[in-house]
Amino acid sequence: MTDEENSSAATATALNNNHHHSLYDDDGRPKRTGTVWTTSSHIITAVIGSGVLSLAWSIGQLGWIGGPLVMLFFSLVTLYTSYFLADSYRVGDPINGKRSYTYMEAIDNILGGKNFIFCGIMQYTNLYGTAIGYTIGAAISMMAITKADCIHSSNGKNPCPVSGNRYIIGFGAIQLIFSQIPNFHKMAWLSILAAVMSFTYSLIGLGLGIAQVAENGTFKGTISGAEAETHAKKVWAIFQALGNIAFAYSYSNILIEIQDTIKSPFEVKTMKIATKLSIATTTTFYVLCGCIGYGAFGNAAPGNLLTAFDKPYWLIDIANLALVIHLVGAYQVYSQPLFAFVEEQAAKKWKVVEKEHKIQIPFLPSYNLNTFRLVWRSFFVVVTTFISMLIPFFNDILGVIGALGFWPLTVYFPVEMYIRQKKIPKWCGSWIVLQSLSMFCLLVTIAALIGSVAGVVLDLKTYKPFSASL
Helix, strand or coil: CCHHHHHHHHHHHHHHHHHHCCCECCCCCECCCECHHHHHHHHHHHHCCHHHHHHHHHHHHHHHHHHHHHHHHHHHHHHHHHHHHHCCCECCCCCCCCECCCHHHHHHHHCCCHHHHHHHHHHHHHHHHHHHHHHHHHHHHHHHHHHHHHHHHCCCCCCCCCECHHHHHHHHHHHHHHHCCCCHHHCHHHHHHHHHHHHHHHHHHHHHHHHHHHHHCCCCCCCCCCCCCCHHHHHHHHHHHHHHHHHHCCCHHHHHHHHCCECCCCHHHHHHHHHHHHHHHHHHHHHHHHHHHHHHHHHHCCCCHHHHCCCCHHHHHHHHHHHHHHHHHHHHHHHHHHHHHHHHHHHHHCHHHHCEEEECCCCCCCEEEEHHHHHHHHHHHHHHHHHHHHCCCHHHHHHHHHHHHHHHHHHHHHHHHHHHHCCCCCCCHHHHHHHHHHHHHHHHHHHHHHHHHHHHHHHHHCCCCCCCEC
16 A cells, blocks of 8 residues: 555545544544633633732843843743644644643653653652742732731731741641642633632732822833842842743643643644734733833832732732632642652552542542542642741742743753654754754753842841741
């Protein structure tokens, strides 16, 4: 049989099968129905998270020209590498190639071997960091609510210092419970709720910022950004701002999962349009939030924008509450894939792990208790909660996570997979361009990492562990 006959025979079989399997896709999974709109909304929900709140501070470190330029740079890099990822959803052939269901699987299928292990380590360090960042962020918001109410009830006479530990522990306790619900992150209402919440606090922050600018009658801030005591500290702050902005754009690791919801056979095309739409939307929103926040408070813009406002206190309470609810969900959305991965690996090694016990709780459906799941997930939550109490610096942590994830996950792997998929020969024009981009981004990552770690070290000098306060 010639190749042509082969392919026409394959088409004929496919057509016959199609008739029977209209409920399933080519991989036997239930038919995917995702469109440009559903895909864009998934991406936007995933991206617009707590990263928004640190943008005013980041622009403050970079100044009026540097800030928006750096954001543009990150959005363009993210756009290109998201395109590369879209081309890596199916191995080899864009229409009939084998699908990858997760980012890790795509790397295993296309690059294989050591890359897979390196990616696993990066992705899971990143998830750990994100869980810590979210715990601190939620605690800061709960503290802000308590503080605002206390200041309001004392008519501003009492400065109301608030200690943070009980809030960090409270958030940890909520996560202990939710972590035990398997596949909690796949509940449809959760992502809708998260989307509504993230837009609530982002828009309130934006609105209050605009009101503050109007009240000042001018835009604050300078071309060179915030002053620092020494040149070194200024450099660290700029580098840390790079990490924070990288964190705000870090969502490459869920793009493949999102692409896996799109209607066949338009996955790549749909994904590219959706990526373009959502990155344009996000960048506009980010630049707005960051610039308005910086314009409102100038070089004094705080690491978490919502802590800058003190009235109208009820509106700020709503924003902080929305942030807490969003972070409770986001924590699970980010952690559950890690939980599942560790449990799969453990189940491969030890058969005992899969044992489940049925438990009847009054008034609730019966629950399958798995001892390993109970112990391992609780361990994860307890450790992240403990670290959050040890070093409660929202910005520094975001910077470290953003830096760690940016080059490997957002740039290096997508570029390598693209080169492999498109069979680009070494040392040709486009290969050199791609590798230079990758090298440049590696330098950005190293800078951001150094800056953020320096930030943590500087903060630790003046800080006693376990004494978070607002």
